[in-house]
Amino acid sequence: MSGGKLEVVRAGALTTLQDLGRYGHAGLGVPRSGALDQPAHRLANRLVGNPADAATLETTLTGVAVRASQAVTVAVTGAPAPVRVDGRPVAWAAAVHLPAGAVLDVGLTTGGLRSYVAIGGGITVAPVLGSRSTDLLSGLGPAPLADGDALPLGARIAPSRHADTVVWQGPQRELVLPVLLGPRDDWFTGAAVRTLAAARFSVSPASNRIALRTEGPALERAVHGELASEGMVPGAVQVPPDGKPVLFLADCPTTGGYPVIGVVPESRLFAAAQAVPGLPVRFVPTRRRRRPAE
Amino acid sequence: MGEDSLLLDLDSPAEAQAWHAELLRRRGAGTVTPIRDIVPGEKTVLLYGVSDVDSIHRELPRWSVSGPTADDGPLVEIPVRYDGADLGAVAGLWGVSEEEVVRVHSGAEHRVAFCGFAPGFAYLTGLPGAYQVPRLAVPRTSVPAGSVALAGTYTGIYPRVSPGGWQLIGRTDVPLWDLEREPAALLTPGTRVRFVPQEPAPGEAPVSVRSTSAERRA
Structure with a gap:
């Protein structure tokens, strides 16, 4: 059963479709992709009664405005922002009724970077390799939204009856990233690991869905050779020749040739999705307790 | 590597390929803990999204993985027009003629060691170590799709137009x-993989590639 269309009235700075990502093809060079703030993506879907793998809109800073051809339930989560239906303020992080032809407008974020918009029934563009996510590194999945685009909607569904209480913690004052050292921490001097732990870094404006780049001191290498290309994961803290740590996010490449000093656990990576440029970053390196490899 | 991944660090590309083949075999047979993605590298195999890291960590040292994999993978022939913008430069680096570059490159049997950089971009081994070439000092902002290129002793083929720093020796339409x-x-x-030399189609040969090389200097 067809569910009508979602028309893009204002695409915003960068709005993409995201779901839980594209898994199982990394060995062929396909990035994982998917919503950067997964808890926010999942919450938005839960509020409108969608399964967690339904595609949502991921906005960047300036929000998005859309119009649906039929009445739908919508929810906006992630970075808080003013939400309006035909100019009238409505709730953030709650199921909201959007009448047919009315405009849902998500404004400039008041804290954080990325808001998520779920539509009851989901956005049903054709999946590519099992996912509807836009992958900005390799160009797989739908292109970022443009004004005037029309996206297919799934059949209407009843909104969730479960109440979700959303407590907004206030904007982050600092991004704290636990880092499990390795696999290539031995490519760096002891001083570099101490610098990683002690120094103040900040989020670079050059950050995107591929990586959160940092500004701050450079980490000094102990080994100066070239690393043979090896598999990369979201959460990897890679150190390119300029010495400034780069935190890989969902659209990161599947292999890379610069050493990874440590890896941020996935559960602590979602906060990075909401880190605005200039935000202070603190790394907390820890060593694993596992027995050494064979 | 992180909470739910393991990076197997091996001594040689041959060993990495053998471990990768063994992991795929065991995953296919369902005799190993579920793994979301298995990503081979040059001398590593990454196990990403492992449901039980500790159990596989204990189990791995007990596996017997036979040496280099037998050359029994599927064989793909790729027709190539050897007219790349860097063919002359590669010949200079090798100290041979352009014809000899074509003869050596198309005479070798190559093998996909691993993929990366872009969907479908394969790192092919097969050239002897003596034929190593460096990456370009300044990468091109745009390399045409189908470009056959060299870096280190690897051959790669760009699946679509993209930036790239490898030395271009030819093109394919595959x-x-x-x-x-x-x-x-x-x-x-x-x-x-075997590369099969092809004559350039009349009138189209090196023109588009030259414009790319001009773009690099621009």
Whole structure:
């Protein structure tokens, strides 16, 4: 059963479709992709009664405005922002009724970077390799939204009856990233690991869905050779020749040739999705307790 | 590597290929803990999204993985027009004629060691160590799709237009990445490859490649 269309009235700075990502093809060079703030993506879907793998809109800073051809339930989560239906303020992080032809407008974020918009029934563009996510590194999945685009909607569904209480913690004052050292921490001097732990870094404006780049001191290498290309994961803290740590996010490449000093656990990576440029970053390196490899 | 991944650090590309083949075999047979993605590298195999890291960590040292994999992967022939913008430069680096570059490159049997950089981009081994070439000091902002290129002793083929720093020796029209195909990548790890020299089609030969090289200087 067809569910009508979602028309893009204002695409915003960068709005993409995201779901839980594209898994199982990394060995062929396909990035994982998917919503950067997964808890926010999942919450938005839960509020409108969608399964967690339904595609949502991921906005960047300036929000998005859309119009649906039929009445739908919508929810906006992630970075808080003013939400309006035909100019009238409505709730953030709650199921909201959007009448047919009315405009849902998500404004400039008041804290954080990325808001998520779920539509009851989901956005049903054709999946590519099992996912509807836009992958900005390799160009797989739908292109970022443009004004005037029309996206297919799934059949209407009843909104969730479960109440979700959303407590907004206030904007982050600092991004704290636990880092499990390795696999290539031995490519760096002891001083570099101490610098990683002690120094103040900040989020670079050059950050995107591929990586959160940092500004701050450079980490000094102990080994100066070239690393043979090896598999990369979201959460990897890679150190390119300029010495400034780069935190890989969902659209990161599947292999890379610069050493990874440590890896941020996935559960602590979602906060990075909401880190605005200039935000202070603190790394907390820890060593694993596992027995050494064979 | 992180909470739910393991990086197997091996001594040689041959060992990495053998471990990768063994992991795929065991995953296919369902005799290993579920792993979301197995990503071979040059001398590593990454196990990403492992449901039980500790159990596989205990189990791995007990596996017997036979030496280099037998050359029994599928064989793909790729027709190439050897007219790349860097063919002359590669000949200079090797200290041979351009004809000899073509003879050596098309005479070798190559093998997909691993993929990366872009969907369907395969790192092919097969050239002897003496034929190593460096990456370009300044990468091109745009390399045409189908470009056959060298870096280190690897051969790669750009599946679509992209930036790139490898030395271009030729072009092919074979689609490397096709979402209608299963798998979408033509060149998967373990595939054997032979490059078959082709004459350039009349009138089209090196022109588009030269413009790319001009763009690099711009």
